[in-house]
Amino acid sequence: MIGILIGLAISWALLYFLEKKSLLALGVLPLPGRLGELGLGFVLTGLLCVGVQLLEASLQSAHWVRNPDFTTGQFFQMLYWDFKSVFTEELLFRGAILYVLIRKIGASKSILLSALAFGVYHWFSFGIIGAIVPMLVVLIGTGLMGYAWALAFYKTESMALPLGLHLGWNFTFNTIFSRGPLGEGLFQLVNDGVLPSWFSLIGLWVIPVVILFLIRVFVSERNIEFKP
Secondary structure (H helix, E strand, O other): OHHHHHHHHHHHHHHHHHHOOOHHHHOOOOOHHHHHHHHHHHHHHHHHHHHHHHHHHHHOOOEEEEOOOOOHHHHHHHHHHHHHHHHHHHHHHOOHHHHHHHHHHOHHHHHHHHHHHHHHHHHHHOOOOOOHHHHHHHHHHHHHHHHHHHHHHHHHOOOHHHHHHHHHHHHHHHHHOOOOOOOOOOEEEEOOOOOOHHHHHHHHHHHHHHHHHHHHHHOOOOOOOOOO
8 A cells, every 4th residue: 555655646746747737637536437447447357367267277178166265355355455556557557657758759659668668567577587588478468468558548548447457357367266476366277287388378468459459449539638
């Protein structure tokens, strides 16, 4: 929570001193439309993540079972961790910095810079510095996802949709399917075998492309804050 408060303070300072704006410029008020965008993003990436996990189990001739030791307290602790980490990353990559960049140098360059920064950030969070091939794979995959979420921020002029998209994937991946750093979640994979080496590209490359396509086609630009 301290990290979020620091992020909000820095975001306020950037917006106020560089653009004479408040944090409301990031579209953070829980208005019905914003809540709808957040919920839609959450459901979309959550369902995509479910599809990937079910496909993975099928390819391994495995199946998912409910974790009998998983408690309600664990659920909310993991949900809180997911939200805290996602919101912190959104403030950094799809918040005030991206807002100011778009106003100063335009959307195309700003979105690309945000995507590249998001990809490089995951070299450190995944601990793969020095491993050239994994670094390239992760840069492309997380960069594409970062590009999609930055584009969602630009088109909606709000953090709500990218936050929902990000949280939906991370929550489903970490808490529901026990894939993240938080330990055993709601479901566990049993009788898992060897997964084809190409399968990791489904979640890393294919899903971001799907999300980017949906944002480009179905999300319309508000064009108020970032109007030329």
